[in-house]
Amino acid sequence: MPSVSHRSETVPLSPFRKLIPYADKAKAAGRHVYHLNIGQPDIKTHPRAVSRFRELDWDVLEYSPSNGIASYRKALTGYYARFGVTLSEDNIMVTTGGSEAILFFMLACLDPGDEIIVPEPFYANYNGYAHIADVRVVAITSHIEDGFSLPSPEAFANKITRRTRAIIITSPNNPTGACYSDEEMDSLAAIVKENDLFLCADEVYREFAYETELRSVLQIPGLEEHAIVIDSVSKRYSATGARVGALVCRNPDILAGVDRFAKLRLSPPGLGQMLSECMLQDDAAYLAGVKDDYRARRDTVYRRLQEMPGVFSYRPGGAFYCFARFPIADSEDFCRWLLEDFEHDGATVMLAPGPGFYATPGLGKSECRIAYVLNVDDLEKAMDCLAAALRVYPGRLVEKVGVL
Amino acid sequence: MPSVSHRSETVPLSPFRKLIPYADKAKAAGRHVYHLNIGQPDIKTHPRAVSRFRELDWDVLEYSPSNGIASYRKALTGYYARFGVTLSEDNIMVTTGGSEAILFFMLACLDPGDEIIVPEPFYANYNGYAHIADVRVVAITSHIEDGFSLPSPEAFANKITRRTRAIIITSPNNPTGACYSDEEMDSLAAIVKENDLFLCADEVYREFAYETELRSVLQIPGLEEHAIVIDSVSKRYSATGARVGALVCRNPDILAGVDRFAKLRLSPPGLGQMLSECMLQDDAAYLAGVKDDYRARRDTVYRRLQEMPGVFSYRPGGAFYCFARFPIADSEDFCRWLLEDFEHDGATVMLAPGPGFYATPGLGKSECRIAYVLNVDDLEKAMDCLAAALRVYPGRLVEKVGVL
Incomplete structure (x- = not known):
């Protein structure tokens, strides 16, 4: 059997790819997973544009x-x-x-x-x-x-x-x-x-x-x-x-x-x-609405992170992401644990572990990326999960709480 | 000013790319150009599928x-x-x-x-x-x-x-x-x-x-x-x-x-x-119709090429292309001349010169690719152009006619 290329075996992959089987398992076990790990928003595609698109005249x-x-x-x-x-x-x-x-x-x-x-x-x-x-x-x-x-x-x-x-x-x-x-x-x-x-x-x-x-x-x-x-x-x-x-x-x-x-x-x-x-075409109202929506989500995530003891974050100025530092030593373990061993009101939350976003080995081990791609109600519930998880995560760094 | 990569300057390009300005000029001068150079058919996209597609329900x-x-x-x-x-x-x-x-x-x-x-x-x-x-x-x-x-x-x-x-x-x-x-x-x-x-x-x-x-x-x-x-x-x-x-x-x-x-x-x-x-979905009739259509075009091109003195070709078994050898020494010059200097009933024809399809230098210089992507009526007219062109092309290899 001919062997595939070395370069195909060494493609650097997405930071949360390894977690996907755990998320699938959590869902199979009946738990809801709040996906704050990916950049797929729940917001409707510019609806008037979609209508116009459906009516376009073309045959080849x-x-x-x-x-x-x-x-x-x-x-x-x-x-x-x-x-x-x-x-x-x-x-x-x-x-x-x-x-x-x-x-x-x-x-x-x-x-x-x-x-x-x-x-x-x-x-x-x-x-x-x-x-x-x-x-x-x-x-x-x-x-x-x-x-x-x-x-x-x-x-x-x-x-x-x-x-x-x-x-x-x-x-x-x-x-x-x-x-x-x-x-x-x-x-x-x-x-x-x-x-x-x-x-x-x-x-x-x-x-x-x-x-x-x-x-x-x-x-x-x-x-x-x-x-x-x-x-x-x-x-x-x-x-x-x-x-x-x-x-x-x-x-x-x-x-x-x-x-x-x-x-x-x-x-x-x-x-x-x-x-x-x-x-x-006529996208001003749509864009303004989407921006307001994301701003409200940003504010929700920021407020909730500020309220979590031992969590350090900042007020992100744009996009729909926030990085946060948690009182944990290994964010990959924490993200896996969230999916595998944790449940709050029948749900859990999926985050993207920090190290995958760094090139320097060892960085980001206490950090995760949060994509606020869900509506404010779901975000609040996801933040409830996260807050509850941090209270019971066995890997929590107790000694650091006072410092952060 | 920083300089671009060497690899971007050495990308091997399409065989007929150099001819496009000549085609544009011919059109600007009011001549119709029969495009037999590209693989863009004039056949309608599976129409029932397009209707179904327009009705699909999606919002994100x-x-x-x-x-x-x-x-x-x-x-x-x-x-x-x-x-x-x-x-x-x-x-x-x-x-x-x-x-x-x-x-x-x-x-x-x-x-x-x-x-x-x-x-x-x-x-x-x-x-x-x-x-x-x-x-x-x-x-x-x-x-x-x-x-x-x-x-x-x-x-x-x-x-x-x-x-x-x-x-x-x-x-x-x-x-x-x-x-x-x-x-x-x-x-x-x-x-x-x-x-x-x-x-x-x-x-x-x-x-x-x-x-x-x-x-x-x-x-x-x-x-x-x-x-x-x-x-x-x-x-x-x-x-x-x-x-x-x-x-x-x-x-x-x-x-x-x-x-x-x-x-x-x-x-x-x-x-x-x-x-x-x-x-x-239910594509059988569509595919059969398209195939019949291309077969008729194939037969038209093959018949017409057979009728042109000095032209050698063969009956292609599939796709919508045919290669042909013409009584010419430089197919790039011939294709350029067709666009720049030739006109038949207000039209001309664009072909793809042979050498661009070979890696070995010097091959294909008497050959062109013909893409039969036009309907039979247009193909006949395009072949009229080609036949007329071969009668008057100054670079025609007269001495070879008897041999081919």
């Missing part, structure tokens, strides 16, 4: 152009113009979800063996795409004590080698919910320009910034040749299954490189693009 | 499971059972078009530097995916004289080195329309087993075999651990924009490897999968 579902349907790209320039980013259609490459945009960015900007710097904790699938692209992820640790703000310019400068080609950041951040300030981003931009790097900003949670208007990297002066934005309709319109994203940039060489990879895979999903174009 | 477009919607995979087992292939749902990985299945196959079965053998001419995008996966494509030449039948077992054996991990074949073939016989495939299977290789069969044109029932590699005894099928709904249901394909195999190690890459990209397109599930 053709390949779209490899860079996306022309009218959709045109409509996207209007979307970016809303927050002051002036683009031409040619600056936009429509992709199969934000995921493909990440892969295209890495393939177009980095060669095998090159390095990319990322603040940790970070979206774990960057590791997987770096594995495919054969590039090295170099992490800079950010810290829960300051709400995972962007590491200092010096911290970035210290990690730059002759193989460093790019920095990737996520703002609002998955998994921390942090939003990087204009000042933080200006400092980072200076480093990027000084070292002639690419700056890739994953802005898929752009619409969910609860405290301030977030600036796009496309708005930072002098970064025209350096900045690449990863975008997606998945979270914005609660349409994760559409698999429609975009890579946006103004550097013609990057666009030309990305275009070659895009032509290879012929086209992004046609129906998803048609739906996405519908979703861009 | 969620990520599908990374291996595809369970009910769709279940329905696919029924599809494969129709032609005698018994599979479990777990043998099927739903992908983003056949394209992603090709990439997943290469990533899961080959490591960087490994080799894959393919008969040439072949689907040019295999080169691009091999470029991403950093594997080497080794071509074995097949010949127009025998209708591009599968090269001999000895020819394959001669190309096997210690880095050879797989053979990839396309049957029915793009770009030649050849269908490999059971005897040819049995010989190839023996080579595959003897050398412990993977055999990847791109069977996306399975439904379009006009002379005989085609056997799938999944039906060849003893290849259970070796065989991988690339599949797609694109051509079958004329839904190229759906971007829904599949990788099908029975080797659990391959499936586990592919699964890791699939989890990374979260899920294949949701709407496309929903449509694909609708398309699988």
Whole structure:
């Protein structure tokens, strides 16, 4: 029997993948599992857009152009113009979800063996795409004590080698919910320009910034040749299954490189693009409503975490994630125990253990990511579970309660 | 300004890409262009399926499971059972078009530097995916004289080195329309087993075999651990924009490897999968009608080519492509000239030049691929153009007419 590739056996996998069998078992045993581990919201896909989509007139579902349907790209320039980013259609490459945009960015900007710097904790699938692209992820640790703000310019400068080609950041951040300030981003931009790097900003949670208007990297002066934005309709319109994203940039060489990879895979999903174009229309009320909804959820999670003895967290500024530090020594054990051995009112809660979001071994062992993708009522019940669990978890670090 | 990756500048591109500006110019000048260069059919997407799809009840477009919607995979087992292939749902990985299945196959079965053998001419995008996966494509030449039948077992054996991990074949073939016989495939299977290789069969044109029932590699005894099928709904249901394909195999190690890459990209397109599930229902009359339609087109193209002095072709057994040899020395020049300098009744024709489908330099210079993706009336007009063009093309090899 021929043996499969080494690279297929070493793909870095999702942080909570190992927990899925335990969740399945809990459900099979009749317990309800509140899924706060994944980024799949319960919010309805932009309903008026769905109605319009159903009525669209088409009879041959053709390949779209490899860079996306022309009218959709045109409509996207209007979307970016809303927050002051002036683009031409040619600056936009429509992709199969934000995921493909990440892969295209890495393939177009980095060669095998090159390095990319990322603040940790970070979206774990960057590791997987770096594995495919054969590039090295170099992490800079950010810290829960300051709400995972962007590491200092010096911290970035210290990690730059002759193989460093790019920095990737996520703002609002998955998994921390942090939003990087204009000042933080200006400092980072200076480093990027000084070292002639690419700056890739994953802005898929752009619409969910609860405290301030977030600036796009496309708005930072002098970064025209350096900045690449990863975008997606998945979270914005609660349409994760559409698999429609975009890579946006103004550097013609990057666009030309990305275009070659895009032509290879012929086209992004046609129906998803048609739906996405519908979703861009009269979306103001929808987006505002969704944002209010997430803000209320954010406030619920934050308040409840503050009330739990020994738990340390912060008020996340955006996205729909929060990281928290618990009085535990091994969050993987805690998350497994929640599913395997714990029950509160017939239910339990599933979280994503911290270590999977760090590249540095040993970090995140007391931390978990909480995705507030459930409505406030369910969130309250999930937080009831979590609070009750922390009271009885056998691995609780009693001696640390006073300190935290 | 940071420079883009070397690999993005060296992506092997589509054989007719350079011609597109000439086609655009011809259209701008008011000439009609018959597009026989691409695999985009004019046939309607399975209409009853489209109606059913419009009526489906959903309000949150969620990520599908990374291996595809369970009910769709279940329905696919029924599809494969129709032609005698018994599979479990777990043998099927739903992908983003056949394209992603090709990439997943290469990533899961080959490591960087490994080799894959393919008969040439072949689907040019295999080169691009091999470029991403950093594997080497080794071509074995097949010949127009025998209708591009599968090269001999000895020819394959001669190309096997210690880095050879797989053979990839396309049957029915793009770009030649050849269908490999059971005897040819049995010989190839023996080579595959003897050398412990993977055999990847791109069977996306399975439904379009006009002379005989085609056997799938999944039906060849003893290849259970070796065989991988690339599949797609694109051509079958004329839904190229759906971007829904599949990788099908029975080797659990391959499936586990592919699964890791699939989890990374979260899920294949949701709407496309929903449509694909609708398309699988009562599709017999639709598929039979489409096949009859393509057979009539095939017969038209074959008859017309036979009538053109100096043109050599053969009766292609499947898919919707035909390769032909023309009395010309440079098919790239001929195709450009057709678009730039030729007109017949206000129209011209666009073909795909042969060399782009070969890996061996210098081959295919007298050949073009004809995709019979237009209805018979339009095909006749396109063939009128081609016949007229060959009478006046300044590069025609007059001295060879008698020989061919």
